Amino acid sequence: MKKMIIHGGKRLSGELTIGGAKNSTVALIPAAILADTPVRFDTVPHILDVHNLKIILESMNVHSTFENDVLTIDPTHIEESELPSHAIKSLRASYYFMGALLGRFNRATVTFPGGDNIGPRPIDQHIKGFKALGANVVEKNDSVFISTGTEGLHGARIFLDVVSVGATINIILAAVKAHGTTTIENAAKEPEIIDVATFLNNMGAKIRGAGTDVIRIEGVDSLRARATHTIIPDRIETGTYLSLAAAIGDGILLKNVIPEHMESFTAKMLEMGVGLQINEDSIYVPRVSDLNPVRVKTMTYPGFATDLQQPITPLLLRANGNSVVIDTIYPQRTQHIAQLRKMGADIRVQDNLIVVGHSSHLQGAHVEAGEIRSGAALMIAGLIASGTTEISRADNILRGYDRVIDKLHTLGADVEIAADEIRV
Ligand SMILES: CC(=O)N[C@H]1[C@@H](OP(=O)(O)OP(=O)(O)OC[C@H]2O[C@@H](n3ccc(=O)[nH]c3=O)[C@H](O)[C@@H]2O)O[C@H](CO)[C@@H](O)[C@@H]1O
Ligand SMILES: C=C(OP(=O)(O)O)C(=O)O
Known part of the structure; x- marks a missing residue:
C-alpha cells in the first residue's frame, strides 16, 4: 500500500485534461x-x-x-x-x-x-x-x-x-x-x-x-x-476537480469534459455561488469568495452521483452555513467523516443526514483513504489544509484517478506518493 503526502495551503491554478471514464x-x-x-x-x-x-x-x-x-x-x-x-x-x-x-x-x-x-x-x-x-x-x-x-x-x-x-x-x-x-x-x-x-x-x-x-x-x-x-471523459474525475478548483483554485480550466454529463453537479455548484464558465467541452472555475450552503441528495443518473458526495464535501466545508448530504444509493458511504474530523472539519451524522458546517481552518493530519471517493475528499481537504497531510491506503485513490499526482503538479500542488510503512 502507498501513502499520499500533501503539503497543503497553496492556491492552485492552471489547466488539466480529464481522462477516460x-x-x-x-x-x-x-x-x-x-x-x-x-x-x-x-x-x-x-x-x-x-x-x-x-x-x-x-x-x-x-x-x-x-x-x-x-x-x-x-x-x-x-x-x-x-x-x-x-x-x-x-x-x-x-x-x-x-x-x-x-x-x-x-x-x-x-x-x-x-x-x-x-x-x-x-x-x-x-x-x-x-x-x-x-x-x-x-x-x-x-x-x-x-x-x-x-x-x-x-x-x-x-x-x-x-x-x-x-x-x-x-x-x-x-x-x-x-x-x-x-x-x-x-x-x-x-x-x-x-x-x-x-x-x-x-x-x-x-x-x-x-x-x-x-x-x-x-x-x-x-x-x-x-x-x-x-472512451468518454470521466464525469466523477471531472466533479472531483471542479470541487477542488472551487475550494482552493485561483482559476482552473478543465478540458475534455462533457458538460451535459455534469448537470446535477454543476447545478449544485452554481447554487453555491461558484461562477462556472461552462463551454462546449471544457469548464472554467474562477476564484471563489462566498459560498452558500446547499442540500445534496444522491440519486441514479441524471441525479447527483453517489461517487461525488464525498468529493464535494471539502467545498461544502467552505460554505457560510450548514449543508446537508443524503446518500440514497449507499447510505453507509460515510468513511470520510471520521477522517475529516481529524483535520478539524465540522462534519457529523445527525438523524441519518450528514451535516457539514462551515470550517474556516483545516489542519494537516494522518488520515486513511478507506475507499476511492473518501480518498478523493481527503486529498482535496489535504490541499486546503495548513501543514502536512498523510493519506494512507492511497492505492484506493490510484485505483481510479488517472495520473493524479502529475495532474495535481500541473496545478502547482505539493504532493507525492510514497511507500507506506510495512504493517506487521
Ligand atoms: C464499476 C462501476 O461502474 N461502479 C459504479 C456502479 O457500481 P455498481 O454497478 O456496483 O452499483 P449499482 O448501480 O449496481 O448499485 C446501485 C444500488 O443498487 C443496489 N443493488 C445493485 C445490484 C444488485 O444486484 N442489487 C442491488 O440491490 C446497490 O446495493 C446500490 O444500492 O454504480 C454505482 C452507483 O452509481 C457507483 O457508485 C459505482 O462507482
Ligand atoms: C464505488 C466506486 O467504484 P467501484 O464500483 O469500482 O468500487 C467508485 O468509483 O466510486
Missing part, C-alpha cells in the same frame, strides 16, 4: 473478450483498475498492450481458465467477466468481486438477469458458477427490481450474442452504459435504447472491431 473502461475491457478480432481503446485512464484487469485478461491468454493512452486487446486466442482471485478481488467491476464469459463461452466461474467498502453491494439483479436468459447459477465457496445447456442463452424480458449500473451492463454483455431479443426494463441510464453499448454496436451488436430505462438487445452471432473506440 473509469466506470466505462472497467466494463469495456471485459466486453472486449466478446470480439472475434483485436480491439483498441483510446483515452484509457492510467489507473490501478486497468492494471488489474490486464492481469485478469492475461490469465485467459488474452494479450494486451497499453501505450500512449491506447489499450489494444487481442482476444482471438482466449482460453477458459481460473481467474486470479487477487486481481478479481481488487476491483468491483470484475463482475463484468460473468456476463462477458457467459456471452463468449456460455459459462463462467468468477470469484465474488471486491471493490470499495461502501456498504452492502449485492449482485442479485445480475444473477436474476443471467437466470432469465436461461443460465443456471450456483453460488458456492465465494464463487459464482454460471452455465447454460447446449442450446446457450436465449433472449428474455427482464425487469430490474433495483436500478443498477452493473446489472444493466452485465445483462447486456450476456445478451449481446444470445438467441433472440432481450429487453431490460427499469435499466440504469448512466452515460457509461451508452459508451459500452456504442462500443458493442460499432462491432455489429444490436442494442437500442441505452441511456433510457428500456434497453432492447437483438442477439448477433459475431462481433468484429473496425475502429478504435474513444
Whole structure:
C-alpha cells in the first residue's frame, strides 16, 4: 500500500485534461473478450483498475498492450481458465467477466468481486438477469458458477427490481450474442452504459435504447472491431476537480469534459455561488469568495452521483452555513467523516443526514483513504489544509484517478506518493 503526502495551503491554478471514464473502461475491457478480432481503446485512464484487469485478461491468454493512452486487446486466442482471485478481488467491476464469459463461452466461474467498502453491494439483479436468459447459477465457496445447456442463452424480458449500473451492463454483455431479443426494463441510464453499448454496436451488436430505462438487445452471432473506440471523459474525475478548483483554485480550466454529463453537479455548484464558465467541452472555475450552503441528495443518473458526495464535501466545508448530504444509493458511504474530523472539519451524522458546517481552518493530519471517493475528499481537504497531510491506503485513490499526482503538479500542488510503512 502507498501513502499520499500533501503539503497543503497553496492556491492552485492552471489547466488539466480529464481522462477516460473509469466506470466505462472497467466494463469495456471485459466486453472486449466478446470480439472475434483485436480491439483498441483510446483515452484509457492510467489507473490501478486497468492494471488489474490486464492481469485478469492475461490469465485467459488474452494479450494486451497499453501505450500512449491506447489499450489494444487481442482476444482471438482466449482460453477458459481460473481467474486470479487477487486481481478479481481488487476491483468491483470484475463482475463484468460473468456476463462477458457467459456471452463468449456460455459459462463462467468468477470469484465474488471486491471493490470499495461502501456498504452492502449485492449482485442479485445480475444473477436474476443471467437466470432469465436461461443460465443456471450456483453460488458456492465465494464463487459464482454460471452455465447454460447446449442450446446457450436465449433472449428474455427482464425487469430490474433495483436500478443498477452493473446489472444493466452485465445483462447486456450476456445478451449481446444470445438467441433472440432481450429487453431490460427499469435499466440504469448512466452515460457509461451508452459508451459500452456504442462500443458493442460499432462491432455489429444490436442494442437500442441505452441511456433510457428500456434497453432492447437483438442477439448477433459475431462481433468484429473496425475502429478504435474513444472512451468518454470521466464525469466523477471531472466533479472531483471542479470541487477542488472551487475550494482552493485561483482559476482552473478543465478540458475534455462533457458538460451535459455534469448537470446535477454543476447545478449544485452554481447554487453555491461558484461562477462556472461552462463551454462546449471544457469548464472554467474562477476564484471563489462566498459560498452558500446547499442540500445534496444522491440519486441514479441524471441525479447527483453517489461517487461525488464525498468529493464535494471539502467545498461544502467552505460554505457560510450548514449543508446537508443524503446518500440514497449507499447510505453507509460515510468513511470520510471520521477522517475529516481529524483535520478539524465540522462534519457529523445527525438523524441519518450528514451535516457539514462551515470550517474556516483545516489542519494537516494522518488520515486513511478507506475507499476511492473518501480518498478523493481527503486529498482535496489535504490541499486546503495548513501543514502536512498523510493519506494512507492511497492505492484506493490510484485505483481510479488517472495520473493524479502529475495532474495535481500541473496545478502547482505539493504532493507525492510514497511507500507506506510495512504493517506487521
Ligand atoms: C464499476 C462501476 O461502474 N461502479 C459504479 C456502479 O457500481 P455498481 O454497478 O456496483 O452499483 P449499482 O448501480 O449496481 O448499485 C446501485 C444500488 O443498487 C443496489 N443493488 C445493485 C445490484 C444488485 O444486484 N442489487 C442491488 O440491490 C446497490 O446495493 C446500490 O444500492 O454504480 C454505482 C452507483 O452509481 C457507483 O457508485 C459505482 O462507482
Ligand atoms: C464505488 C466506486 O467504484 P467501484 O464500483 O469500482 O468500487 C467508485 O468509483 O466510486
